[in-house]
Amino acid sequence: MEIEPLAALRRRESVKWRAYPGDVLPLFVAEMDYPVAEPIREAIAARVAASDLGYAFAPGRMGAAFAGFAERHWGWAVDPAAVRTTTDVSVAIVETLRRAIRPGDGVVITPPIYPPFFDLVPEAGGRVVEVPLLDDGTAWDLDVEGISAALVNGARAVLIANPHNPLGMLSRRLGELAEVAARHGAVVVSDEIHAPLVHAGETFTPFLSVSDAARAVGVTVTSASKAFNIAGTKCALMVAGSAATLALLDGMWDEVTFRTSLLGLHANLAAFECGDAWLADAVAEIEASSARLVGLLAEHLPGVGYRPPAASYLAWLDFRGLPEWGDDPAGLALTRGVALNPGPTFGTQGRGFARLNLACSADVLEEAVRRLAAAAPKLSP
Numbered sequence: 001m002e003i004e005p006l007a008a009l010r011r012r013e014s015v016k017w018r019a020y021p022g023d024v025l026p027l028f029v030a031e032m033d034y035p036v037a038e039p040i041r042e043a044i045a046a047r048v049a050a051s052d053l054g055y056a057f058a059p060g061r062m063g064a065a066f067a068g069f070a071e072r073h074w075g076w077a078v079d080p081a082a083v084r085t086t087t088d089v090s091v092a093i094v095e096t097l098r099r100a101i102r103p104g105d106g107v108v109i110t111p112p113i114y115p116p117f118f119d120l121v122p123e124a125g126g127r128v129v130e131v132p133l134l135d136d137g138t139a140w141d142l143d144v145e146g147i148s149a150a151l152v153n154g155a156r157a158v159l160i161a162n163p164h165n166p167l168g169m170l171s172r173r174l175g176e177l178a179e180v181a182a183r184h185g186a187v188v189v190s191d192e193i194h195a196p197l198v199h200a201g202e203t204f205t206p207f208l209s210v211s212d213a214a215r216a217v218g219v220t221v222t223s224a225s226k227a228f229n230i231a232g233t234k235c236a237l238m239v240a241g242s243a244a245t246l247a248l249l250d251g252m253w254d255e256v257t258f259r260t261s262l263l264g265l266h267a268n269l270a271a272f273e274c275g276d277a278w279l280a281d282a283v284a285e286i287e288a289s290s291a292r293l294v295g296l297l298a299e300h301l302p303g304v305g306y307r308p309p310a311a312s313y314l315a316w317l318d319f320r321g322l323p324e325w326g327d328d329p330a331g332l333a334l335t336r337g338v339a340l341n342p343g344p345t346f347g348t349q350g351r352g353f354a355r356l357n358l359a360c361s362a363d364v365l366e367e368a369v370r371r372l373a374a375a376a377p378k379l380s381p
């Protein structure tokens with residue numbers, strides 16, 4: 001995949017390239033430096049050429065397009081009639097939770113976790129109940145017993161990221177989670193926005209494919225936006241697994257669907273219907289970048305821990321072995337010209353961590369690690 005040189009990337013208007021001064025390497029927000037997939041470019045250009053920038057007719061053929069993608073990639077049989085669309089995945093989470101809970105109800109999240117989850121729960125009227133992931137020293141997973149205890153104590157919903165952001169983790173405990181949620185009558189919202197980016201040799205399990213219990217309690221929210229780098233086009237999907245959860249989606253205000261962007265809808269259709277070749281290249285690029293990071297850290301920052309993700313392009317860097325980096329290593333990194341996501345914004349479990357975006361060129365990654373190594377003058381005597 002041909003990645004544009006930095007000077008060209010810096011002409012982009014997205015937050016990644018506008019948030020920091022021009023000498024900073026932006027490896028924070030989850031945007032990719034890759035060129036947009038040709039089918040998506042054509043789909044958007046076709047709508048513009050036709051002066052076709054009105055309201056979307058949604059979901060249109062999105063159900064069938066996503067069902068085809070889910071079947072090809074994960075062997076998951078999605079009922080096309082159970083797919084709805086909205087503005088973005090954040091809105092999908094908020095509106096699903098809003099229907100699933102009453103104001104003030106507890107909603108479980110599993111830190112360290114994508115920071116907006118801490119805001120989306122109260123935006124939906126809920127109260128955050130943290131059940132941190134368990135770490136056995138080599139792998140993370142959901143604390144299903146902890147989630148069960150939270151549900152016993154009254155929490156009414158569980159919001160997971162599957163695959164997990166920032167860890168790129170694929171949980172092995174989704175079946176148990178579904179059982180526990182079904183037992184307590186809780187809804188599980190499974191955010192699967194990173195799922196198209198599962199790495200070679202890894203298996204992604206869609207939550208709704210796990211069991212009848214999962215289909216009874218689960219709503220999947222997703223989009224092509226993360227995997228194809230089209231977040232600015234604004235379209236996301238909500239998928240129900242049962243009559244009860246479909247009724248929940250159909251109980252939303254009509255405006256939730258009406259706010260789907262027409263350009264977003266067509267960009268997502270192009271991605272799901274014609275994006276497989278581009279996606280395979282992108283995943284290979286990410287895997288190479290992750291392997292490169294392993295080597296660069298060993299050479300320049302050997303004290304930093306890194307477990308390569310099983311999916312997506314986020315690297316969760318553990319600086320705790322180097323106390324001079326403090327609770328928020330991203331702060332020191334920024335003073336040396338590298339923008340990372342601060343670990344503590346992912347929850348208290350993120351103290352001493354920072355998140356790095358791997359979807360960049362080899363040159364940018366190498367320069368970033370060199371700058372980080374220079375940012376730690378106290379490391380060497």
Ligand SMILES: Cc1ncc(COP(=O)(O)O)c(C=O)c1O
Nearest residue numbers: 030088089090114161165193231
């Ligand atoms: C797990 C997860 N969910 C949701 C989002 C945001 O999605 P959207 O822009 O569609 O709201 C992100 C963005 O990085 C994410 O990582």
